[in-house]
Amino acid sequence: MWEQVQEAVSYIKTKTNFNPEYGVILGSGLGSFTDDIQIEFTLPYSEIPNFPVSTVQGHKGALVLGTIGNKKVVAMQGRFHFYEGYSMQVVTFPVRVMKFLGVEKLIVSNASGGVNPNYNVGDVVLINDHVNMMPEHPLRGKNDERFGPRFVNMSEAYSKKMIAKAKEIAQKLNIEVKDGVYLGLQGPTFETLAEYKMVKNIGADCVGMSTVPEVIVARHMGMETFGLSVITDMGDEDNIETISHDEVLHAAKSAEPKVRILIKELILEY
Template sequence: MYEKIKETARFLKDIGIDKPEFGIVLGTGLGGIVKMIEIEKSIPYHDIPNFPVSTVTGHSGTLIYGELSGKKVVAMQGRFHYYEGWEMSEVTFPIRVMHMLGITKLMVSNACGGVNPDFKVGDIMIINDHINMMPEHPLRGENDERFGPRFVDMHEPYNRKMISLMKATAFDLKIEVKEGIYLALQGPTFETPAEYRMVKLMGADAVGMSTVPEVIVAKHMGMDCFGLSVITDLGIEGKIEEVSHEAVQVAAKSSEMTISRLVEAFIAKL
C-alpha cells in the first residue's frame, strides 16, 4: 500500500501538483465549491494510477488542484464509500495520497440526516465529534509505522481552533450554522425510524454513510481535520418522510452557495 501511495503521489507531483496546503473532500451535492477554485489541474480519477473510481450519482470523480483564497488546495470532487464495495484502504487511499503530497489540513463535507429536533433541512452543521459505527475499521490489520502509530489518539478528531474559526467566519458572514456529532453507518439504505431513534439515543445529532473513515486515517497521519454537514433529511419523530438519493442531492444543492461562501472565507483566514 505504501508503495502504491508513493507512486500515485509521484504521478501527481510530476504533472504539476506542487506543495498543496489544504485537502478538501466534497460530499453529495457540494461540488459547487470547485467553482471558487482557480483551477490549475483537473484530473479524472480513472487517469490517476491506483485511484478507485466513484460510482455514485452526484460524485463526478475528478481531482482538482488550484488556488482557493490564496491557498493551494487539492479537492476531491466525489469520494469513495464502503457501501460501494471498496475496501476501507481504498476508501481512504486519497487521504493517504494527500498527506504524501504535503497536505496537513483536511476539510471533509457530507450530506446527512438530522436527528436533533432543532435541525431543519438545509441547515449547515459543523462536526465537532463523531461516532464510528462502520462495520470495518480503516486501521484494522498490520500497522505501517511510516503512516502513523498503531494506537491513534482521537481526543480531538476535529480541530478545535478550526471549529472556532469557522464559527467566527459564519458570524461575520451572518450565516447560521449548527454544531453537533456525526454518526457513521455503512449504508446504502437510509435509516428506518427505529434506527434514527437509536442514533439519537447514542448521542449523535446527524447520521450519514461517509466521512469518519477519512478522518480516522487523516488523524493516523497527524493531519488537522475539519468537517461540515448539510442536513438533507430529518430523522425526527413526526418529521420522517420518504427520502431518495435524488432528494438528498436537491437538498444539498440548495445550501451549496452558502457553504461555498463559508469555505472560501474560512480558508482565507487559515
Template sequence: MWEKVQQTVNYLKEKNSYTPSFGLILGSGLGNFPDDIDVEFTIPYKDIPNFPQTTVAGHHGNLIFGKIGNKSVVAMQGRFHYYEGYSMQEVTFPVRVMKFLGVEHLIVSNASGGVNPFYRVGDIVLIYDHINFMPQHPLRGANDERFGPRFVNMSEPYSHEMINKAKEIAVELQIDVKDGIYLGLQGPTFETHAEYRMVKILGADCVGMSTVPEVIVAKHMGMECFGVSVITDISDEKSVATVSHKEVLEAAAKAEPKVRMLIKELIARY
C-alpha cells in the same frame, strides 16, 4: 499500501508542481466548490494509478489542484464509500495520497439525517466529534509506522481551532451554523425509525454514510480536520417516509452557496 501510495504521489507530482496545504473531500453540499478554486490542473480519477472510481450520482470523479486566495489546495470532486464495495483502505487511499502531496489540513463535507430536534432541513452543522459505527475500521490490520502510530489519539478528531475560526466567519457572513456529533453507518439504505432512535440514544445529532473513515486516517497521519454536514432530512415520520437520494441532493444544493462561502473564507483566512 505504502508502495501504491508513493506510486500515485509520484505520478501526480510528475503531472503538476503544486504542493497543496489544504485537502478537500467534496461530498454532498460542496459538489460545485471547484467554481471557487483558481484551478490550475484537473485529472479524472480514472487516469490516476491505484485510484478507485466513484459510482454515486452527484460525485463527479476528478482531482482538482489550484488556489483559494494564496493557499494551494487539492480537492476531490466526489468521494468513495464503503457501501460501493470498496475496502476501507480503498475508501481512504486518497487521504494518504493527499498527505504525501503536502496536505496538512483536511476539510470534508457530507449530507446527513438529523436527529437533533433543533435541526431543520438545510441546516449547516459543524462536526465537532463523531461516533464510528462502520462495520470495519480503516486502520484494521498490520500498522505501517511510515504512515502513523499503531494507536491514534482521537480526543480531538475535528480541530477546535478551525471550528472556532469557522464560527467567527459565519457570524461575520450572517450564516447560521449548528454544532453536532456525526454518527457513521455503512449504508446505502437510509435509516429506519428504530435506527434513527438508536442514533439519538447513542448521543449523536446526525447520521450519514461517510466522513468517519477519512477523518480517522487523516488523524493517523497527523492531519488537522474540519467537517461540515448539511442536514438533508429529519427523523420525523413524514420525512423518513419520503426521503430519497434525489431529495438529499436537492436539499444539499439549496445549502451549498452558504457552505461554499464558509469554506472558501476559512481556507483563505486560516
C-alpha cells in the same frame, strides 16, 4: 499500500508539480465548490495509478488542484464509500495521497440525516465529534509506522481551532450554523425510524455514510481536520417516508452557497 500511495503521489507530482496545503473532500451535491478554486490542474480519478473511481450520482470523480487566494488546495470532486464495495483502505486511499502531496489540513463535507430536533433541512452543522459505527475500521490490520502510530489519539478528531474560526466567519457573514456529533453507518439504505431513534439515543445529532473513515486516517497521519454536514432530511415520524437520494441532492444543492463560502473563507483566513 505504501508503494501504491507513493506511485499515485509521484504521478500527480509529475503531472502538476503542485504542493497543496489544504485538502477538501466534497460530499453529495456539494461538488460546485471547485468553482471557487483558481484551477490549475484537473485529473480524472481514472488516470491516477491505484485510485478508485466514484460510482455514486452527485459525485463527479476528479482531483482538482489550484489556489484560493494564496492558499494551494487539492479538492476531491466525489468521494468513495464503503457501501460501494471498496475496502476501507481503498475508501481512505486519497487521504493518504493528499498527505504525501503536502496537505496538512483536511476539510470534509457531507449530506446527513438529522435527529436533533433543533435542526432543520438545509442547516449547516459543524461536526465537533463523531461516533464510528461502520462495520470495518480503516486502520485494521498491520500498521505501517511510515503513515502513523498503531494507536491513534482521537480526543480531538475535529480541530477546535478550525471550528472556532468557522464560527467566527459564519457570524461575520450572518450565516447560521449549528454544531453536533456525526454518526457514521455503512449504508446504502437510509435509516429506519428505529435506527434514527438509536442514533439519537446514542448521543449523535446527525447520521451519514461517509467522513468517519477519512477523518480517522487523516488523524492517523497527523493532519488537522474540519468537517461540516448539510442536513438533507430529518429522521422523525413526520418526515421519514419521503426521503430519496434525489431529495438529498436537492437539499444539499440549496445549502451549497453557504457551505462554499464557509469553506472558502476558512481556507483564506486559517
